[in-house]
Amino acid sequence: MSEDLFKNIISHSKEYGFIFPSSEIYDGLSAVYDYGQLGVELKKNIREYWWKSMTLLHENIVGLDAAIFMHPTTWKASGHIDAFNDPLIDNKDSKKRYRADVLIEDHIAKIESKIEKEIEKAAKRFGETFDAAMYRSTNPRVLEYQKKAEEINSRFKTALENNNLTEVKQIIEDCEIVCPISGSRNWTDVRQFNLMFSTQMGSVSEDAGTIYLRPETAQGIFVNFLNVQKTGRMKIPFGIAQTGKAFRNEIVARQFIFRMREFEQMEMQYFVKPGTEMQWYTSWKETRMKWHSSMGFPASKYRFHDHIKLAHYANAACDIEFEFPFGFKELEGIHSRTDFDLKSHEQHSGKKLQYFDPEENKSYVPYVVETSIGLDRMFLALISHAYKTETLEDGSTRDVLSLPAFLAPVKAAILPLVKKDGLPEKASEIMELLKFDHLCQYDEKDSIGKRYRRQDAIGTPFCITVDHDAIDSSSSNYNTVTIRHRDTMQQERVSIDQLPAIVEEKVSIKKMLRSL
Numbered sequence: 002m003s004e005d006l007f008k009n010i011i012s013h014s015k016e017y018g019f020i021f022p023s024s025e026i027y028d029g030l031s032a033v034y035d036y037g038q039l040g041v042e043l044k045k046n047i048r049e050y051w052w053k054s055m056t057l058l059h060e061n062i063v064g065l066d067a068a069i070f071m072h073p074t075t076w077k078a079s080g081h082i083d084a085f086n087d088p089l090i091d092n093k094d095s096k097k098r099y100r101a102d103v104l105i106e107d108h109i110a111k112i113e114s115k116i117e118k119e120i121e122k123a124a125k126r127f128g129e130t131f132d133a134a135m136y137r138s139t140n141p142r143v144l145e146y147q148k149k150a151e152e153i154n155s156r157f158k159t160a161l162e163n164n165n166l167t168e169v170k171q172i173i174e175d176c177e178i179v180c181p182i183s184g185s186r187n188w189t190d191v192r193q194f195n196l197m198f199s200t201q202m203g204s205v206s207e208d209a210g211t212i213y214l215r216p217e218t219a220q221g222i223f224v225n226f227l228n229v230q231k232t233g234r235m236k237i238p239f240g241i242a243q244t245g246k247a248f249r250n251e252i253v254a255r256q257f258i259f260r261m262r263e264f265e266q267m268e269m270q271y272f273v274k275p276g277t278e279m280q281w282y283t284s285w286k287e288t289r290m291k292w293h294s295s296m297g298f299p300a301s302k303y304r305f306h307d308h309i310k311l312a313h314y315a316n317a318a319c320d321i322e323f324e325f326p327f328g329f330k331e332l333e334g335i336h337s338r339t340d341f342d343l344k345s346h347e348q349h350s351g352k353k354l355q356y357f358d359p360e361e362n363k364s365y366v367p368y369v370v371e372t373s374i375g376l377d378r379m380f381l382a383l384i385s386h387a388y389k390t391e392t393l394e395d396g397s398t399r400d401v402l403s404l405p406a407f408l409a410p411v412k413a414a415i416l417p418l419v420k421k422d423g424l425p426e427k428a429s430e431i432m433e434l435l436k437f438d439h440l441c442q443y444d445e446k447d448s449i450g451k452r453y454r455r456q457d458a459i460g461t462p463f464c465i466t467v468d469h470d471a472i473d474s475s476s477s478n479y480n481t482v483t484i485r486h487r488d489t490m491q492q493e494r495v496s497i498d499q500l501p502a503i504v505e506e507k508v509s510i511k512k513m514l515r516s517l
């Protein structure tokens with residue numbers, strides 16, 4: 002069911018100009034996508050909402066736009082050259098490459114789904130008196146599955162912690178995991194694979210140094226920490242926000258725009274006094290969850306997931322997970338990164354990256370709390386929650402994108418009922434009234450019903466229809482139009498001069514920001 006839904010979302014995104022496979026005329030490029038005419042608008046609106054929620058609502062957060070290319074030592078200092086790896090394994094028969102950790106995690110997930118199936122079956126058998134928690138803790142078959150999953154999990158965790166790739170392969174063999182393509186267990190050894198893309202800078206390749214396409218935007222913030230602090234006269238605590246492209250040579254790139262090789266991040270590094278980081282970590286978790294909830298998702302769609310195994314730079318970390326059509330997955334990371342990055346850049350550059358605290362009368366390397374969200378993942382969360390196929394009273398169906406109105410790519414469609422009798426001219430006047438504030442579409446082609454469906458499918462909150470009464474000075478409806486609301490399909494008659502206020506009320510980003 003969810004798989005079908007996901008396929009429909011992908012084809013809908015393409016059909017209506019939200020997302021296209023990259024260089025499609027050459028059959029595409031794996032895990033790289035282009036945003037079409039509507040996708041680019043939705044993406045821009047999400048980015049703007051994030052940006053304003055950071056820089057307008059916090060006087061102590063400022064922006065930055067650092068270059069994608071950075072001095073190569075940046076990545077030595079950040080740990081990405083040595084430690085930004087995924088364990089990979091190849092199947093010798095299908096010649097397909099997999100992430101060894103993903104194979105094992107999927108295997109554990111399969112065992113867990115068997116537990117859920119057992120519980121579902123029992124719930125049907127026992128009816129209302131069924132106690133799921135009790136069944137989970139006493140049923141021998143469920144307990145056996147649980148034990149198996151826990152054993153694999155703990156073996157796997159130890160293997161990763163010890164960087165023991167032979168043991169990772171052994172787990173795959175012991176679990177009898179087969180290649181989904183060839184069905185065979187003919188595996189190579191597990192190897193570490195660095196996820197950074199590299200290229201050469203300079204025209205003579207022998208002299209050129211290897212440089213990397215940034216795998217996260219955060220390092221551009223760290224290396225500019227002192228530039229911004231000094232020139233902006235920033236006092237701790239303060240934050241630097243940045244949005245921009247990041248690149249990762251993902252081994253398993255799948256699930257549409259969920260895991261891409263080129264994607265966009267929206268990151269904010271918050272520099273704090275050492276010892277206060279846990280308080281800021283908790284506070285940023287709350288602030289970010291409020292931002293997510295403001296977009297109208299039910300609370301059940303989100304959950305926090307604390308990291309058990311912390312990255313080398315973190316003393317606390319969690320993900321905000323969202324329920325995508327393929328299950329709960331990471332949407333945003335919140336990390337308490339200690340002073341790891343700034344200290345490491347100090348060591349590698351030989352330059353001090355310290356803050357003089359006038360209250361303490363001493364200098365120190367600040368600690369950092371980071372919020373990091375993938376713009377493409379937020380896009381996918383929004384579109385997959387918004388996409389619905391509804392059956393109407395007359396038995397027909399409509400595809401509708403119930404996007405939050407303030408994020409919708411097109412805010413209003415202006416539709417003359419017929420393309421004659423002066424209606425197009427009146428509709429054009431309305432376009433002129435609205436177009437300086439909002440992206441609007443003028444459409445006079447096809448029946449009005451078809452035009453409504455087209456706008457529903459792209460998530461336009463308002464359809465404004467101009468009929469003969471609107472231009473008939475003898476009618477009581479002179480200079481009025483009907484405005485149709487996307488979600489309810491209700492129509493109301495309003496005067497033309499009220500339109501700017503009606504539309505603005507519904508699509509105002511300012512109102513959303515005030516609610517945060």
Ligand code: GAP
Binds near residue numbers: 261332371
């Ligand atoms: N600076 C911290 C950092 O980069 P991360 O958890 O690796 O942390 C942050 O990435 C966010 O970037 C993720 O929560 C996710 O939304 C997004 N992201 C990471 N890899 C991605 C990929 N391959 N495709 C799309 N989004 C990705």
